[in-house]
Amino acid sequence: MPPSPSIGLGDWVAVQGYRALTTTLRPLLPAYLKRRVARGKDSSDRWREKLAEPSSTRPSGALIWLHAVGLGEVMALRSVIAHLSKTTDAYFLVTSTSRGSAEVFTQELPKRTQHQLLPLDSPTFVKRFLDHWRPDLVIWAEQEIWPGFVFEAHSRGLPQVLINARMDRKSFESRRRVKWLFRAALSRLRFVSAQDEVTARHLRQLGSIDVTVDGSLKPAAPPLPFDQVEYEAVRGELKKGRFIWVLGSSHLADETVALAAHEELLKTQPDAILVIVPRFPDRASDVAAAAAALGNAVHVENGFGKLGLWYRLADAVMMGGTFSDVEGHNPWEPARLGRGVFHGPKFANFAPDYAALQKCGGAMQVSEATELADLLASRQLGVMGAKAESCAMERAAELLPLFARLEGLIDETV
Template sequence: MAESPTGPLLRLYLAATHALGLRAWKHIESRRKRGKEHADRWREKGANQMAPRPEGPLIWMHAVGLGEVLALRGLIEALAEARPDLHFLVTSSARASGEVFDRNRPPRTIHQYLPLDVPVFRKRFLDHWRPDLAVWAEQDLWPGFVVETARRGIPLAMINARMNARSYASRRKARPLYADLYRRFAYIAAQDDATADHLRALAPGLVVAVTRSLKAACAPLADSPDRPVVEAQLTGRRPWCAASTHAEDERVALAVQARRFAADPASLLILAPRLPTRAREIALDCEAHGLTYAFRSEGQLPAPATAVWIADTFGEMGLWYRLCPVSLIGGSFGPVQGHNPWEAVRLGSAVLHGPETANFAADYAQLESAGATRLVTDAATLETALDAADLRDIAARASALQESAAGGIITLSDRLLDLMPR
């Protein structure tokens, strides 16, 4: 591929990364001291103490956060099956993404934290890993890494791209920079038509494929070794899950659980906040509703009189979805605009969601058109939905949709393999 142009905005960005390079370690140190970086692996943010590179061809994949990283697993499994000689490097930025991915990591896959986008770190990272293909997922692009990777002749792909109207409006202000970046990619695939239109508007003439979300074909989340103990403790209980919640979701869920538990003490809400550090805040809200609670992080199991089990741990959603026949997916009652429904679907938990789902608009539209999820708008509709007679049918229809997504993963896998050197 001929080298793409580097316009004034991109040159300015690259110059700024040179100037900021001297301060990069101070920034990393500051974040470490504030607990923002992994206590043992923070040096990876400076491309130090990296894992050994395995022998043979290597695909590097980057996704910024937990949900995006976990969504890569189905694709990695398809690629690994097609090419048993491949190894995979997955990088991410958020601390929690690495911790949870390690518990759900596919075979022949290494996880590292992506270094800051400054020249010395970029060079050290790429010199060490020498990827044969670089794959960027969803929205997160580090311009310096993109430019340096392309300069080395390493093919670039962007997959599962997602860009809503608000994100497009912010990027439009720097359209020449994004045009320069996108034209360095040999293959770009968007989750939906709106994203594809936004990408083409930023870089006229850009070829963009539209594929289904990777999250729809996700591999099942890891189980917990102590599930038999937990299941025994829940004998006779009626558990339901509020997953990846924020304050707006919890207000609705706790109001419903207060009524359900008063009417039937067998009801148990397993409440898994998006940020486990909010556990004490949630406990206060439970007290305000007159609800008893237990903390998973402290090893507490729910007693018969426990109304809410606060699942304030990372990496255990696979356990909660296996235990609960129905789940309310959080982020859907407030400005967050929804979280991923497919992890619950994959483990047979019927999905309920609130009205705010712009981040996963195409996913929820697909589920709703098949009668494979249910919209709840307030506490009253949530309470009704939790007792609906057709929850098993909803879960079954959602599972059928997910099974059909597997073919799209195989097609994407083949397209990426075509980019690799022979």
């Protein structure tokens, strides 16, 4: 098939080369997914969605498809759905990649919204997925943009955008090695909205022309969901006037600091409770073993989707991933609930977010356990939480131009 008049020869070669490679790999993909299921990386109930075997039917009417990779990214899409659902009667299909994102997001789906796991980016699966769902508009988010899907959607005349784009130096360097491929994909998008100027510069260097900087979606996301009955039960059993602080989305290095800080805090507040919510719940037993010496003064959560519950019960929050090479997790989730955020020195993946919260007084960086314990004991947490919530509201308002642009595209195409 020769290149169409709408694309250059270089882009055509990129498209055909990528399709040929992913077609060659297709026979190996079911076995690859079965291995992931065996290791607990994918759900035994839903893994076939990644082969474009849908688990639900398409609703009748216009359909807007949104995609993000993982838990934090897909939860941020709730802000887009909440805003757009006020101005359109369209349905929403949200896809993601990780098991955790699917399990948490489906606990409380927004109205008129379905969720599927994104199929692997091979032509057979791509075409089967698009044939079934027939979206009217495609919204890619953050770092997730799959060339095969982009090329096929473009060939069908589907408008596509990339929003909440984020790309650090490391990600940029890896994509620059296949710049020809990403240039071809980015050229098929109607517009790109970046979280920050660094990302915008990287995207322009990769070939994207229409890039605006609108900030992060995360401050505008609705508060994390929770079960009211469970909240009342836990508050009655555990809270009882005691000081509770939460380590959210934790990793090993964060837990080491938090446990040492809690041991120090117990010297002056012997009834204080530390709640640790591991980023990966399958680590809960290991975390509980590490915390055993502190007895009932530490509670370790072992389920998905519990941060909404624990942040509401917390007097203070420390964000996980900020003492490890993970480089941070979303600080706006506790901020939206009026909780100030303590964090370590490693937050490169959310640098603009932590900087904004620090500037408004809603977040504070700590370097070691004793410092953290002293700050927790200071009880200046209510003011800090109010500033964090106010900052989130202000940042959410900055996204109105992006939402207006999406509404215009919907009016044009849906």
